[in-house]
Amino acid sequence: MSDAGGRAGLRGRWRRAGAASAGRPAADLAGVGAHLRAGRSVRESWELGAGVRCSADGVPxxxxxxxxxxxxxxRRHVAPVVAASRVAGDVGAPVAEVLEAVARSLAAGDEARGDRDAALAGxxxxVRLLVCLPVVGIGLGALLGADPVGVLLDGGVGSLALGGGVLCTVTGAGWARRLVRSAREAGAEP
Known part of the structure; x- marks a missing residue:
């Protein structure tokens, strides 16, 4: 490796060490692909395009x-990139095209995850709003001059209503969170 190439690779590592953007893997793979298409070796392409060394067989x-x-x-993208690099080297496939296809796939997966997370935010x-509403209702009742705390803690029907309300709120919030977690897991890769 030339001295200029070594410095560029080190600068790339330093520059990226603090950046955790979701688009970084796709951009790095596109950079590696561009260097390969420009005629550089696989080793030089990984060092210049992504700031990492690779083995003699082209695996980063x-x-x-x-x-x-x-x-x-x-970090979730590392395994597919390493696997694709190994397969491309083993079967003699054009490494640039393989890495660019992996980059497109990773970017599409990131976009789908973002869409799923946006859909689940609502x-x-x-759930958070519905959990807070009973407390707000008690506060509003107190502001209007009623004694909701006294009624809820009187030991009679009010206390029974408080217990049932807390039970329903906790059960509903847990159920909703379990549904959201299930939806997230269903959309996750195996």
């Missing part, structure tokens, strides 16, 4: 790739 160094792609979402916000 996993710890370095994890260090460059510091975000939790980005139900989670509704």
């Amino acid at each position: 160094d996993v710890p370095e790739l994890c260090a460059v792609w510091v975000g939790v979402e980005s 139900p989670l916000t509704t």
